[in-house]
Amino acid sequence: MKPKQVFDRGSFFADVFEVVRLVPQGRVTTYGAIAKYLGTGKSSRMVGWAMNAAHTAHFHVPAQRVVNRNGMLTGKHHFATNTLMQELLEKEGIVVKNDTVQNFKSLLWDPSVELL
DNA sequence: AATGTGACATACC
DNA sequence: TGGTATGCCACAT
Numbered sequence: 001m002k003p004k005q006v007f008d009r010g011s012f013f014a015d016v017f018e019v020v021r022l023v024p025q026g027r028v029t030t031y032g033a034i035a036k037y038l039g040t041g042k043s044s045r046m047v048g049w050a051m052n053a054a055h056t057a058h059f060h061v062p063a064q065r066v067v068n069r070n071g072m073l074t075g076k077h078h079f080a081t082n083t084l085m086q087e088l089l090e091k092e093g094i095v096v097k098n099d100t101v102q103n104f105k106s107l108l109w110d111p112s113v114e115l116l
Numbered sequence: 117a118a119t120g121t122g123a124c125a126t127a128c129c
Numbered sequence: 130t131g132g133t134a135t136g137c138c139a140c141a142t
Contacts, residue, residue: 012139031124035138043138048123050139068124075123 012038016050017057019111023065026092027109028101030069037111051075064088071104 015038023029035044047066054061055078064085068074076085076099086096095102 035124040138042125042136044124045122045137046124046139049121051123053140063123066123073123078123 012040012046013050013053016047017054017059017061020051020054020061020063020066021059022111022115023062023109026094026107028065028067028071028089028094028104028107029109029111030067032069033108033110033112034066037115048075052078062088065092065109067101067104071101071108073099073101 016034019034019037020029031044031047034047035042038047040046051061051063051066054063063075064073064079066075073085073089073096076082079085086099089096089101094107101107
């Protein structure tokens with residue numbers, strides 16, 4: 001089942017969107033990092049789910065900057081096309097090879113660190 | 117209130 | 130190297 005309008009202000013989803021929008025261009029973050037920053041810690045799955053809801057949001061959410069802990073574009077299948085996510089990232093100067101962000105560790109933007 | 121779900125993370129086989 | 134299992138938690142029905 002999929003949520004319809006899940007971006008009410010004050011909700012967990014809204015917080016996720018806000019953090020994702022704060023990710024600088026050319027940088028990436030992880031589900032776990034966002035979850036940790038939001039304090040929910042272990043609910044990294046919810047972040048991914050929020051991204052799913054982001055698809056229905058009325059504002060742009062750079063979901064392509066959110067990858068799993070390996071820098072892998074696990075969510076690419078949720079974009080319009082299989083290559084869209086990678087193209088968006090490369091457009092920002094991020095090198096993506098084999099569905100994985102190259103130099104991922106140095107490109108990582110951890111909100112719990114950067115926004116601290 | 118109970119159940120199902122998920123774009124994760126980790127552990128185990 | 131890769132599949133399966135489990136923990137985890139917010140949200141929809």
